[in-house]
Amino acid sequence: MxxxxxxxxxxxxxxxxxxxxxxxxxxxxxxxxxxxxxxxxxxxxxxxHSETAEAAGVLSLIYDHHVRDLSRKLTERQHDAHKLIVTTLHVHLDHHNCLE
Structure with missing residues:
Protein backbone atom coordinates (compact mmCIF):
# COMPACT_ATOMS: atom_id res chain seq x y z
CA MET A 1 0.00 0.00 0.00
CA HIS A 49 -14.01 -5.52 -18.81
CA SER A 50 -10.55 -6.71 -19.84
CA GLU A 51 -10.37 -9.44 -22.49
CA THR A 52 -8.20 -11.50 -20.13
CA ALA A 53 -10.24 -10.95 -16.96
CA GLU A 54 -11.25 -14.00 -14.98
CA ALA A 55 -14.26 -14.08 -12.69
CA ALA A 56 -16.23 -16.51 -10.59
CA GLY A 57 -19.91 -16.44 -9.77
CA VAL A 58 -22.53 -18.12 -7.68
CA LEU A 59 -26.04 -18.99 -8.78
CA SER A 60 -28.47 -19.84 -5.97
CA LEU A 61 -31.84 -21.44 -6.59
CA ILE A 62 -34.59 -22.15 -4.09
CA TYR A 63 -37.13 -24.61 -5.38
CA ASP A 64 -39.82 -27.07 -4.34
CA HIS A 65 -38.25 -30.49 -4.84
CA HIS A 66 -41.70 -32.04 -5.22
CA VAL A 67 -42.10 -30.37 -8.61
CA ARG A 68 -42.11 -33.21 -11.10
CA ASP A 69 -38.82 -33.91 -12.86
CA LEU A 70 -37.12 -30.72 -11.59
CA SER A 71 -34.20 -32.48 -9.87
CA ARG A 72 -33.45 -34.46 -13.02
CA LYS A 73 -33.56 -31.33 -15.16
CA LEU A 74 -31.20 -29.47 -12.80
CA THR A 75 -28.75 -32.36 -12.87
CA GLU A 76 -28.88 -32.47 -16.68
CA ARG A 77 -28.15 -28.72 -16.92
CA GLN A 78 -25.23 -29.14 -14.54
CA HIS A 79 -23.81 -31.99 -16.62
CA ASP A 80 -24.32 -30.01 -19.84
CA ALA A 81 -22.25 -27.16 -18.37
CA HIS A 82 -19.68 -29.31 -16.55
CA LYS A 83 -16.78 -27.13 -17.76
CA LEU A 84 -18.35 -24.06 -16.12
CA ILE A 85 -19.94 -25.58 -13.03
CA VAL A 86 -17.14 -26.51 -10.66
CA THR A 87 -19.31 -27.71 -7.78
CA THR A 88 -22.84 -27.74 -6.47
CA LEU A 89 -24.30 -27.82 -3.00
CA HIS A 90 -27.75 -29.14 -2.16
CA VAL A 91 -29.36 -27.92 1.07
CA HIS A 92 -32.74 -29.03 2.45
CA LEU A 93 -34.41 -25.88 3.79
CA ASP A 94 -37.61 -27.57 4.90
CA HIS A 95 -39.89 -30.44 3.84
CA HIS A 96 -40.64 -28.87 0.46
CA ASN A 97 -37.86 -26.40 -0.35
CA CYS A 98 -34.26 -26.96 -1.33
CA LEU A 99 -31.40 -24.58 -2.00
CA GLU A 100 -29.04 -25.50 -4.83
Missing part, protein backbone atom coordinates in the same frame (compact mmCIF):
# COMPACT_ATOMS: atom_id res chain seq x y z
CA UNK A 2 1.33 3.43 -0.93
CA UNK A 3 1.65 6.70 0.87
CA UNK A 4 -1.59 8.55 1.66
CA UNK A 5 -1.96 11.63 -0.55
CA UNK A 6 -4.47 14.42 0.05
CA UNK A 7 -6.27 15.98 -2.90
CA UNK A 8 -9.22 18.31 -3.32
CA UNK A 9 -12.55 17.46 -4.91
CA UNK A 10 -15.07 20.03 -6.14
CA UNK A 11 -18.73 18.98 -6.08
CA UNK A 12 -22.07 20.62 -6.60
CA UNK A 13 -23.66 21.21 -3.18
CA UNK A 14 -26.71 19.06 -4.04
CA UNK A 15 -24.46 16.19 -5.10
CA UNK A 16 -22.41 16.51 -1.91
CA UNK A 17 -25.58 16.48 0.18
CA UNK A 18 -26.72 13.24 -1.50
CA UNK A 19 -23.24 11.75 -1.05
CA UNK A 20 -23.24 12.61 2.64
CA UNK A 21 -26.67 10.98 3.01
CA UNK A 22 -25.33 7.86 1.29
CA UNK A 23 -22.32 7.83 3.61
CA UNK A 24 -24.63 8.04 6.61
CA UNK A 25 -26.92 5.24 5.36
CA UNK A 26 -23.92 3.00 4.74
CA UNK A 27 -22.27 3.96 8.03
CA UNK A 28 -19.07 5.17 6.36
CA UNK A 29 -16.65 6.54 8.91
CA UNK A 30 -15.70 9.42 6.60
CA UNK A 31 -16.06 10.87 3.12
CA UNK A 32 -12.49 9.75 2.44
CA UNK A 33 -13.30 6.12 3.23
CA UNK A 34 -16.44 6.32 1.07
CA UNK A 35 -14.41 7.71 -1.84
CA UNK A 36 -11.80 4.97 -1.41
CA UNK A 37 -14.58 2.34 -1.57
CA UNK A 38 -16.05 3.92 -4.70
CA UNK A 39 -12.63 4.10 -6.38
CA UNK A 40 -11.84 0.45 -5.47
CA UNK A 41 -15.20 -0.64 -6.86
CA UNK A 42 -14.62 1.31 -10.09
CA UNK A 43 -11.18 -0.27 -10.50
CA UNK A 44 -12.61 -3.78 -10.02
CA UNK A 45 -15.42 -3.08 -12.50
CA UNK A 46 -12.89 -1.74 -15.01
CA UNK A 47 -10.65 -4.79 -14.65
CA UNK A 48 -13.60 -7.10 -15.38
Missing amino acids: GETVRFGVSLDSDLLEKFDALCERQACPSRSEALRDIIRDALVQDSL
